[in-house]
Amino acid sequence: MENSLMTQKSRLQLNLTAELNDKLNAWAEKLGTTLSELTRKALSEYIEGLERNKREQELAEACKSYRQFNKKFSSEWAKFETRL
DSSP: OHHHHHHOOOOOOOOOOHHHHHHHHHHHHHHTOOHHHHHHHHHHHHHHHHHHHHHHHHHHHHHHHHHHHHHHHHHHHHHHHHHO
16 A cells, blocks of 8 residues: 555646756656656655755754753863862
């Protein structure tokens, strides 16, 4: 059942510049594939890149928060250690 859901397709109509359309047709021909398949692959790779960038940004923000927490905690700990 899951496999059939993954292969279901929807139709999408795009308006492209003549230049982009020519490039797509040329590449599809060079690669021996259809415009639809080339477009699907291009969009999939683009979206994967967006998602990867988002994860990297979230990770960078988490690291920054951790560094700030660690700096504050270390400062508080240093105050405690001096009393020992």
